[in-house]
Amino acid sequence: MLNVDLKTIIILLSTTAVLSALYTFFQFLFKFHPEKKISKFFFILLTFLKSIGVFFFIVIALYFIYYIYNTINQYLTLIEMKKYVKNLSRERVLAKISIIDFSENSFNCILELYSLTGKLFKKSSYQLNGTEFYLDFVVLNFDYMFIEKGSNNIAYPSTLFSDSIAYDNGIKLLSSNELKEFLSADSDKFIGLNSKKVISLSNFIFNCISNDDFARKNGIRSIIGSALHHKIFSKSIYKVYLQNTGGLSMVEENF
Incomplete structure (x- = not known):
């Protein structure tokens, strides 16, 4: 009967939101302000942010799948434990x-x-x-x-x-x-x-x-x-x- 750490979920969501915001900002600069000279470093940073953002999104998706699985498993275990205790408490x-x-x-x-x-x-x-x-x-x-x-x-x-x-x-x-x-x-x-x-x-x-x-x-x-x-x-x-x-x-x- 495990408990998913809510604090961990919030940290992952916050990190993903920040990375998504940075990625969107740089995409906006490159697309709508091509006259601005952007160094090669920022192109590399943009690619990095995109990769990290995708990675965190996958991690969060897997975490929520685990959360749902764990919740269902806890519920089923609780039902089984009730049956077990009911038998032994006769x-x-x-x-x-x-x-x-x-x-x-x-x-x-x-x-x-x-x-x-x-x-x-x-x-x-x-x-x-x-x-x-x-x-x-x-x-x-x-x-x-x-x-x-x-x-x-x-x-x-x-x-x-x-x-x-x-x-x-x-x-x-x-x-x-x-x-x-x-x-x-x-x-x-x-x-x-x-x-x-x-x-x-x-x-x-x-x-x-x-x-x-x-x-x-x-x-x-x-x-x-x-x-x-x-x-x-x-x-x-x-x-x-x-x-x-x-x-x-x-x-x-x-x-």
């Missing part, structure tokens, strides 16, 4: 954490992460110190890109920690490669997009996650963490849902 289960054992100062759990269609993406077992777990998700808000408000959020699981283990020392749930796969998982199930386009858009999202400047320049309103947590009193199962409103909720189920 209400669904993102994760399930099962507390299978616990004591006064630690607990064992199984964490399952799910793809777009509810298929199991990753399953891992962990043992942590503490009596309360925290499951952190990264939420990307696309309101600035899409202008209209709504369920314009994508969320993915980030870190598992506890009341005894700080976030910075927590367990990272997805590696870089796993995150790329997670963002494009079930690419053949996306509505309105083919698999190749889904992978391309997921790479764009990954760049937004990895680079804050890139994210801001491309209309991502915010990238924030949202940690859901629960005190451990018994063996339990907790499911995390992405809601249609774009928020996250956690529901406890019987073990």
Whole structure:
């Protein structure tokens, strides 16, 4: 999503206008005032101005062709990105954490992460110190890109920690490669997009996650963490849902 530099266009147009004016002036002298003696230097200058003027005209024409192409490309990309985000923002289960054992100062759990269609993406077992777990998700808000408000959020699981283990020392749930796969998982199930386009858009999202400047320049309103947590009193199962409103909720189920 590139932006054409308006200042560059103005400079090119101004330069072309000045060169055209000079060329017209000398042409006027040569045609309507032949009695005036014009040195050979001015004939050379006239030819030079004509060549430079043609060159700048071609440059401006190419620049405007690029501008039109880029504008159309941005519009099509925006439509595709809306479809991508709409697919990933559907209400669904993102994760399930099962507390299978616990004591006064630690607990064992199984964490399952799910793809777009509810298929199991990753399953891992962990043992942590503490009596309360925290499951952190990264939420990307696309309101600035899409202008209209709504369920314009994508969320993915980030870190598992506890009341005894700080976030910075927590367990990272997805590696870089796993995150790329997670963002494009079930690419053949996306509505309105083919698999190749889904992978391309997921790479764009990954760049937004990895680079804050890139994210801001491309209309991502915010990238924030949202940690859901629960005190451990018994063996339990907790499911995390992405809601249609774009928020996250956690529901406890019987073990």
